[in-house]
Amino acid sequence: RKEVEQDPGPFNVPEGATVAFNCTYSNSASQSFFWYRQDCRKEPKLLMSVYSSGNEDGRFTAQLNRASQYISLLIRDSKLSDSATYLCAVNSGGGADGLTFGKGTHLIIQP
Amino acid sequence: SAVISQKPSRDICQRGTSLTIQCQVDSQVTMMFWYRQQPGQSLTLIATANQGSEATYESGFVIDKFPISRPNLTFSTLTVSNMSPEDSSIYLCSVEDWEREASDTQYFGPGTRLTVL
Numbered sequence: 556r557k558e559v560e561q562d563p564g565p566f567n568v569p570e571g572a573t574v575a576f577n578c579t580y581s582n583s584a585s586q587s588f589f590w591y592r593q594d595c596r597k598e599p600k601l602l603m604s605v606y607s608s609g610n611e612d613g614r615f616t617a618q619l620n621r622a623s624q625y626i627s628l629l630i631r632d633s634k635l636s637d638s639a640t641y642l643c644a645v646n647s648g649g650g651a652d653g654l655t656f657g658k659g660t661h662l663i664i665q666p
Numbered sequence: 667s668a669v670i671s672q673k674p675s676r677d678i679c680q681r682g683t684s685l686t687i688q689c690q691v692d693s694q695v696t697m698m699f700w701y702r703q704q705p706g707q708s709l710t711l712i713a714t715a716n717q718g719s720e721a722t723y724e725s726g727f728v729i730d731k732f733p734i735s736r737p738n739l740t741f742s743t744l745t746v747s748n749m750s751p752e753d754s755s756i757y758l759c760s761v762e763d764w765e766r767e768a769s770d771t772q773y774f775g776p777g778t779r780l781t782v783l
Contacts, residue, residue, distance in 0.1 A: 587770050598758055598774040599709065601667075642708060646770050653699045653711035653724070653760075654772055 558582060559645050561657035569665050572633050576660045578643030579625045587646035588619055588626045592639045593659065599642055603628070630662075638664045668693050668761055670775035678781045679749055686745045687778045689759035694739035697762035699772065700732070704755045715742040715759075749782045756780070 561578045568574045580588075591599035603610060605617040605626050616629040630637055643657040669692040679685050689698065698715040713721040713734055721734035736742040746753050756779050760772040 589771065596779075598777045601771060601773060604769065604771055644772075652770075653701070653714060654709075655711070656708040658708040 558647075558655050559643055559657040561641075561643050561660045563658055563660060565661040565663050567663045567665055568633055570633060570635055573629065573631045574633055574662065575627055575629045576641055576643075576662075577625050577627050578657050578660075579623075580643075580645045580655075581624070582645070582647045583621075583624060585624075585645045585647045588617075589644040589646075589654070590615075590617055590626075590628050591642040591644055591656075593642055594639050602641070633664045635664050635666060638662055667773045668695055668763060670759065670761060670773060672757075672759060672775040672778050674778055675776065676779040676781075678783060681750050681782055683749055684745055684747045685749065685780060686743050687757055687759075687780075689742045689744070689775055691740045691761055693763070695761040696739075696764040697770075697772075698736055698742045699760045699762075700734060700742070700744045701758045701760060701774075702755045703758060703777070709758065712744070712757075715744075746780065749780075751782045754780060754782045 588605035590602040592602045593599045603617045605619045609618045614631045618627045640659040640661050642659045644654040671690045673688045700712040701709040703709045711724050712727045713723040715734050715736040717736045733745045756777045758777045759775045
């Protein structure tokens, strides 16, 4: 079983719609969770950290479900500029460990 | 967050040669890491660059192939040795700064796009 799994998509979504992705992780001891956004031929950029209580930043909401071992990302009122690959990342150790990434979910917002 | 730069941004190399990639941060950071992103794939951690000691490598990566240095808290290098076409990839460094942020959030450099012929 892969450590971090995401639906690769692509998700084709009309502008203004709401879209949600999930990401499952296999290590129940995982401590930190993140969503990154990666544009074509660019480095990943941090979108959100995911806290146990969930967190919201404008149109973006992230949730953590420890019991079922998944995190989610919800994008409301999607914009054309939201088109990108969204990477889920998990830190299974302490701060000295690197991140384990999913393969990413490709999102295409259509006008 | 810290400003991270990498050199070179891209290179085309012949098989059998080696390339050293530099990662420079504009401030001291706690942790530095090196990742690889092969074409169409996600990021895979190569190693943690430890200041003043040998890097900690992930399974499947060895020091002879990917020697890493971290002489201080703002700089690290990754060498890709005896390259083959399978090493064609984007190599990214990332940093964590436990003093600036009370978390293990990582920020990435712009990456080095390597093509091996």
